[in-house]
Amino acid sequence: MLSIKNLHASVEGKEILKGINLEIKAGEVHAIMGPNGSGKSTLSQVLAGNEAFEVTDGEVVMNGENLLELETEERAREGIFLAFQYPVEIPGVSNMQFLRTAVNAMRKHHGEEEMNAAEFMKLAKDVSRQVDLDPAFLKRGVNEGFSGGEKKRNEIMQALLLQPKLAILDETDSGLDIDALKVVADGVNALRSQDRAILMVTHYQRLLNHIVPDYVHVLAGGRIIKSGGRELALELEEKGYGWLGIKDEATADNAAN
Amino acid sequence: MATTDQEVNELIKREYEHGFVTNIESDTFEPGLNEDVIARLSGIKKEPEWMLEWRLKAYRRWLEMDEPDWAHVGYPKIDYNSISYYSAPKRKEDMPQSLDEVDPELLKTYEKLGIPLHEREKLAGVAVDAVFDSVSVATTFKEPLAKAGVIFCSISEAIRDYPELVQKYLGSVVPHGDNFFAGLNSAVFSDGTFVYVPKGVRCPMELSTYFRINAANTGQFERTLIIADEGSYVSYLEGCTAPMRDENQLHAAVVELVALDDAQIKYSTVQNWYPGDEEGKGGIYNFVTKRGACIGKNSKISWTQVETGSAVTWKYPSCVLRGDNSVGEFYSVALTHNYQQADTGTKMIHLGKNTRSTIISKGISAGKSSNAYRGLVKFGPGAEGARNFTQCDSLLIGDRCGAHTFPYIESKNKSAIVEHEATTSKVSDEQMFLCRQRGIDPEQAVSMIVNGFCKEVFKELPMEFAVEAGKLLEVSLEGSVG
Ligand SMILES: Nc1ncnc2c1ncn2[C@@H]1O[C@H](COP(=O)(O)OP(=O)(O)O)[C@@H](O)[C@H]1O
Ligand SMILES: [Mg+2]
Numbered sequence: 001m002l003s004i005k006n007l008h009a010s011v012e013g014k015e016i017l018k019g020i021n022l023e024i025k026a027g028e029v030h031a032i033m034g035p036n037g038s039g040k041s042t043l044s045q046v047l048a049g050n051e052a053f054e055v056t057d058g059e060v061v062m063n064g065e066n067l068l069e070l071e072t073e074e075r076a077r078e079g080i081f082l083a084f085q086y087p088v089e090i091p092g093v094s095n096m097q098f099l100r101t102a103v104n105a106m107r108k109h110h111g112e113e114e115m116n117a118a119e120f121m122k123l124a125k126d127v128s129r130q131v132d133l134d135p136a137f138l139k140r141g142v143n144e145g146f147s148g149g150e151k152k153r154n155e156i157m158q159a160l161l162l163q164p165k166l167a168i169l170d171e172t173d174s175g176l177d178i179d180a181l182k183v184v185a186d187g188v189n190a191l192r193s194q195d196r197a198i199l200m201v202t203h204y205q206r207l208l209n210h211i212v213p214d215y216v217h218v219l220a221g222g223r224i225i226k227s228g229g230r231e232l233a234l235e236l237e238e239k240g241y242g243w244l245g246i247k248d249e250a251t252a253d254n255a256a257n
Numbered sequence: 258m259a260t261t262d263q264e265v266n267e268l269i270k271r272e273y274e275h276g277f278v279t280n281i282e283s284d285t286f287e288p289g290l291n292e293d294v295i296a297r298l299s300g301i302k303k304e305p306e307w308m309l310e311w312r313l314k315a316y317r318r319w320l321e322m323d324e325p326d327w328a329h330v331g332y333p334k335i336d337y338n339s340i341s342y343y344s345a346p347k348r349k350e351d352m353p354q355s356l357d358e359v360d361p362e363l364l365k366t367y368e369k370l371g372i373p374l375h376e377r378e379k380l381a382g383v384a385v386d387a388v389f390d391s392v393s394v395a396t397t398f399k400e401p402l403a404k405a406g407v408i409f410c411s412i413s414e415a416i417r418d419y420p421e422l423v424q425k426y427l428g429s430v431v432p433h434g435d436n437f438f439a440g441l442n443s444a445v446f447s448d449g450t451f452v453y454v455p456k457g458v459r460c461p462m463e464l465s466t467y468f469r470i471n472a473a474n475t476g477q478f479e480r481t482l483i484i485a486d487e488g489s490y491v492s493y494l495e496g497c498t499a500p501m502r503d504e505n506q507l508h509a510a511v512v513e514l515v516a517l518d519d520a521q522i523k524y525s526t527v528q529n530w531y532p533g534d535e536e537g538k539g540g541i542y543n544f545v546t547k548r549g550a551c552i553g554k555n556s557k558i559s560w561t562q563v564e565t566g567s568a569v570t571w572k573y574p575s576c577v578l579r580g581d582n583s584v585g586e587f588y589s590v591a592l593t594h595n596y597q598q599a600d601t602g603t604k605m606i607h608l609g610k611n612t613r614s615t616i617i618s619k620g621i622s623a624g625k626s627s628n629a630y631r632g633l634v635k636f637g638p639g640a641e642g643a644r645n646f647t648q649c650d651s652l653l654i655g656d657r658c659g660a661h662t663f664p665y666i667e668s669k670n671k672s673a674i675v676e677h678e679a680t681t682s683k684v685s686d687e688q689m690f691l692c693r694q695r696g697i698d699p700e701q702a703v704s705m706i707v708n709g710f711c712k713e714v715f716k717e718l719p720m721e722f723a724v725e726a727g728k729l730l731e732v733s734l735e736g737s738v739g
Contacts, residue, residue, distance in 0.1 A: 048690075048694050049693075049694075050690050051690075052686065052690075071693070072690065072693040072694055073693040073694075073696050073697060073698060073699070076693065076694050076695055076696035077696045080694075081694075082694050084691065087691070088685065088687040088688055088691050090688050090691070090692075090705075090706055090709060091709060091710070092708075092709030092710050092711075092712040092713075093705055093706060093708070093709030094709075097705070098692075098695075098705070099695075101695075101697050101701065101705060102692075102695035102696055102697055105695070105696040105697050105698065105701075106696045109696065141709065142691075158695065162695065162696070
């Protein structure tokens with residue numbers, strides 16, 4: 001489904017991704033782990049088409065199509081979804097209006113009829129309950145005054161509504177207490193399907209107790225330095241990033257958690 | 258995001274859709290202004306002697322006045338002798354007695370603008386007075402209004418048919434010498450709308466005037482006077498458009514509102530005069546004076562405006578809160594792009610006890626435009642317990658535009674309370690990226706973000722027009738994110 005070859009990307013002239021290679025097939029769940037600043041968010045943003053990042057080399061092909069040639073919104077309509085690490089607020093625009101506009105943009109792209117407000121309301125209410133968000137959140141401004149955990153659940157709700165082909169989840173577990181983590185994990189597990197791939201970016205392995213990945217990759221200094229199965233994450237947790245010769249100031253916090 | 262800027266710019270580039278010219282035979286004065294021109298104008302309109310005197314007095318006063326230069330706008334000097342002060346569609350008879358007699362070309366023009374005047378397809382629940390260049394061409398729903406005792410007609414008719422009311426109130430809120438443009442308007446106003454709502458009557462429908470400038474080199478100087486007698490209520494809406502022309506055209510209107518005891522007037526404007534092209538060529542100079550007087554106790558005047566058009570806007574709808582417990586409100590959305598300039602805001606003059614005012618201003622700037630809010634809140638010595646709340650928000654799209662806020666507060670009463678909040682924000686790259694990542698088109702994203710920003714003001718508009726205003730913003734924004 002997704003094939004990344006020798007991907008290099010920089011921001012403000014500074015090279016962050018230094019040759020990423022990754023193959024993801026439909027139905028698979030991949031976890032990308034790595035210390036802070038290793039380029040996990042950069043990789044996520046580059047795949048989604050954030051123009052703040054410049055791709056300097058390499059290729060990304062999704063279902064036979066050169067992804068790098070597509071605009072952000074075209075990639076989204078082709079099925080790329082990014083759950084943001086830091087979701088931004090849009091004051092005054094209701095979550096409901098925002099989501100319906102998004103869902104209808106996708107439907108239109110696929111030649112389906114747009115959903116009217118009533119139909120959409122019903123769907124959105126169901127999905128919001130699925131991530132344990134009070135449907136009252138639908139009426140509030142997008143992420144406006146949401147707590148950290150609410151923002152994350154809101155991201156997963158969007159993934160459930162938009163039913164992407166490739167869901168990239170950027171630290172969707174960070175800042176969640178154990179109950180919220182469970183809710184988010186249930187949401188992600190509900191997304192798992194034969195024709196969908198999930199790329200989970202995380203600093204810690206705890207999320208992987210709930211969502212068991214097929215593959216684990218370790219990203220450091222803009223390169224994938226080690227890949228393996230589920231057990232790689234457990235090993236990392238036990239030994240810390242230092243085990244792989246990587247410095248990580250956050251590993252100490254990890255132990256404290 | 259580098260490309261976002263480009264996208265926004267393309268968005269903004271969308272063409273002005275009301276820019277067509279109607280081919281119609283007109284009687285138009287030669288350009289130039291002097292006492293003879295005013296006498297001719299007054300003569301054509303068959304005005305009584307007192308009206309001509311009133312105009313001439315204003316004219317003489319105007320000659321002594323200077324054009325204001327304090328606003329945050331710049332435009333070449335206007336030659337007031339190069340403007341024609343009267344243009345009217347030629348008619349077979351004197352005045353059309355019914356819509357059937359109105360020139361079909363004219364009716365077509367209004368239909369094209371989405372304002373049907375035909376009896377069979379009139380706007381549901383909205384009575385419309387259509388002003389084309391210098392004259393009122395049609396007024397709908399006259400009969401049901403008359404049944405309720407509401408007078409809704411052109412100001413020319415009112416001068417002839419209701420002279421006592423007109424003489425009593427015309428110039429009572431905005432006197433001749435108030436300012437340069439009001440002085441000019443008083444001398445040469447050619448038409449406009451008159452509304453009188455009698456005691457205790459709640460006007461049964463929305464009243465609306467639709468202004469259209471068609472002729473070239475013509476100024477439009479309309480005069481609106483609305484009087485809400487004791488305990489009455491009226492909601493009034495004005496809309497405006499003009500053809501695209503390379504020369505600038507002057508629009509200098511005066512609107513006066515008078516609210517007696519316990520009366521309420523809600524005045525909404527959707528202003529979409531031609532803004533000029535991308536290079537800043539052409540467009541309307543919109544220099545208007547709008548003021549309401551709450552002369553009665555417990556009276557209330559609300560101004561809601563959505564300003565998206567005009568090359569230069571100079572406009573401060575204001576409230577004089579004379580009656581005790583009277584209330585003034587100002588809700589404004591002003592959007593500028595390309596080279597548009599807007600200096601707009603309000604004045605709340607608190608004179609009576611416990612008077613209250615609310616100001617919510619939303620300025621949106623895109624392209625290379627400049628958008629200024631200017632507001633005065635004044636408390637006289639008698640304004641015991643008066644309060645004002647002002648909230649002034651600016652939204653920038655791209656980084657070549659400007660927003661400015663000039664709040665003035667003058668208080669002669671220690672018990673008066675003012676609260677002021679101001680914010681400036683940008684449509685951020687992160688917001689745009691979020692929207693686009695969810696599959697939303699950039700233009701739709703900008704318009705959604707801007708509409709969200711304006712929400713507090715849009716909810717004050719009558720329903721039909723709130724939708725219209727949202728769409729108008731979308732069109733006006735084509736080509737603009739940053
Ligand atoms: N917009 C940006 N401008 C400048 N530097 C950035 C920007 N985004 C990320 N970086 C830098 O790129 C590196 C990788 O960051 P990021 O991808 O966020 O790492 P991670 O998500 O793994 O913590 C860091 O050194 C960070 O400071
Ligand atoms: Mg990150």
